[in-house]
Amino acid sequence: ILDIDRGKWRKERPTLKARWAHSLTAFSLAPGLTEVVEFGGTSEQWAGSNETQPKIADTTLLQFRLVESSGQSQWELLSVVGNTQHGSQKRMIEKFRYTAESWQQSTGEGETAGMERRQLERERDREREEKERERQRVRVLEEERERVRVELQRCRARANQLQERLEEVEEREHEKVVVQEQAIAAEQRCPSWEVKEDELEETEETLGIGGWAVVKVAKLKVAAKCLHSQLIYDYHRHLFRREMDVAARVSHPNLLRYLGARLEGGMAILTEFMPTSLRALVNRRPRQRLPLEHVLSIAIDVARALNYLHNMSPDPMIHRDLSSANVLLQPSPDGGWLAKVSDYGTANFQSQLQTENPGSPVYTAPESRNPALQTPKMDIYSFGVLLVEMYTCDFPAPERRAELMESIDHPRLLNLIRQCLNIDRDRRPTAAQLVDLLHAMQ
Structure with a gap:
């Protein structure tokens, strides 16, 4: 086995x-x-067998x-x-x-x-490999789509920025056109070169005779801003010269026309003659309202002057001392008033601002203490205070301003005043917008 x-x-x-x-x-x-x-x-x-x-x-x-x-x-x-x-x-x-x-x-x-x-x-391996390649392709496509989406967002943001800049440029161009149109209209209404009959006094002294005119010696009625003798220091001489420098660079029907200055002896600035001021007009009518048409007419003239200054090229000019004392008035042929903004001693170009606002604290904007924050919107704030004073014929002291505003019963004018006095300067209207809004109230 x-x-x-x-x-x-x-x-x-x-x-x-x-x-x-x-x-x-x-x-x-x-x-x-x-x-x-x-x-x-x-x-x-075999058992049991013979075989x-x-x-x-x-x-x-x-x-x-x-x-x-x-x-x-x-x-x-x-x-x-x-x-x-x-x-x-x-x-x-x-x-x-x-x-x-x-x-x-x-x-x-x-x-x-x-x-x-x-x-x-x-x-099956090929299928798995193909599926893996397909997943990789999908992942690459998703990454590319995300990159394109981010790039598209960036392009849209850039397009929005460019659109905003374009709108700003168009708005400034529109404001310039408005200023030109306003200047033309004001010139037609009361030419800046016009001299009133009572302002010119002719003499009998003849200088010459021409083919169609006689040249005589004449006396012109002008205003002379003479500095106090006790203030004739270098600082005041500097302000004097600066006011003349600024005045020589501006020309608008609603800005006081400067004729010249006297430097020797008593220093004096010669300007066109304006018989009164807004402050004098308000003080003659204590708590007696001015006619609404006069308020709107004076306000429009002041807004036009600010619009001209704020759109000077290449650098906007800020008045920085807008008040009722610096708004001079002259009777107009229609029985109203022609207003002109004066006193450029504190005015300056925005890029050259280095001092606090030297204007009256009654009219100054909250941001005026910081030169870095001073913009043309400072004058808009002062304009709002001026509107309160004109409409109420009351001095707009800060502690009484809210009370005076409650007495204003002209809703649209009150809303405009509140916009001008907004603490957020960026939410205040521009001078050009002021002109349009005031025109709409006439």
């Missing part, structure tokens, strides 16, 4: 003595080498090897241990050939299935 576990033959055969005829074949199959074990026994009489059992060979071990021949694989008998009967070998070879063919067929089917499985796995 072959002890398969130990790989040795055993002489004892205890399990075969009591057995009848039997035959068992076992196949151990491995690629390239196959061992076949056939178990047999001796002849015995003799056929001879059964002893245990036989056969080895087969897979070899290549003429490009084909076939099995050949390698060795035989035990029974060497030809019939047994032949029978074993045939049986093994059948088993080998079955094994080769199943192996081929397995290989085909394996190939199909590997092909399927490769296809």
Whole structure:
């Protein structure tokens, strides 16, 4: 008996003595080498039978090897241990050939299935790779879309900034056109070069005679602003010269026309003659309202003067001392008043401001103490205080201003005053807007 576990033959055969005829074949199959074990026994009489059992060979071990021949694989008998009967070998070879063919067929089917499985796995790998590439493409597209979105937002913001600048430029151009139109209208209403009959006094001294005119010596009625003798110091000389320098650079029908100055002796500034001022007019009518048309007419003239100063090129000019005392009046042909803004001693260009607002504290804006915050909107605040004074004919002291405003019974004018007195300077209207709003109230 072959002890398969130990790989040795055993002489004892205890399990075969009591057995009848039997035959068992076992196949151990491995690629390239196959061992076949056939178990047999001796002849015995059939129990209860006169027939003799056929001879059964002893245990036989056969080895087969897979070899290549003429490009084909076939099995050949390698060795035989035990029974060497030809019939047994032949029978074993045939049986093994059948088993080998079955094994080769199943192996081929397995290989085909394996190939199909590997092909399927490769296809799945390709699908996974394609999906990964697709995810990468999507990620790249999303990143590109985000970049484009950010760039679009930046372009839109830039476009909005450019649009705002364009609107500012257009607004300034519009304001300049308005100033020109206002100047033309004011010039037509009361030419700046016109001299009233009572302001000119002719003498009998003749200087010459021409083809169509006689040149005589005349006396012109002008106003002379003479400095107090006790104030003739370098500082006051500086203010004097500065007022003349500013006056020489401006020209508008609603700005007082300066004719010249005297520097020797008592210093004096010569201007056109204006018979009264807004403060004098208000003081003559304590708590008695001015006609609304007069209030609006004077306010429009002052707003036109401010609009001219604020739109000077290349640098806006800020008056910084707008008050009822610096608004001079002259009767107009229609029974109203022609107003002109005067006193440029504290006026300055915005880019040159280095001092606090030297104007009257009653009219000054909250930001006037800081030169860096001084803009043309300072004059708009002063204009709002001036409107309160004109409409109520009362002095607009800060502690009484709220009380005076409560007495204003003109809603649109009151709303305009509140806009001018807004603490936020950026929310105050421009001088050009003042002109339009006041015109709409007439």
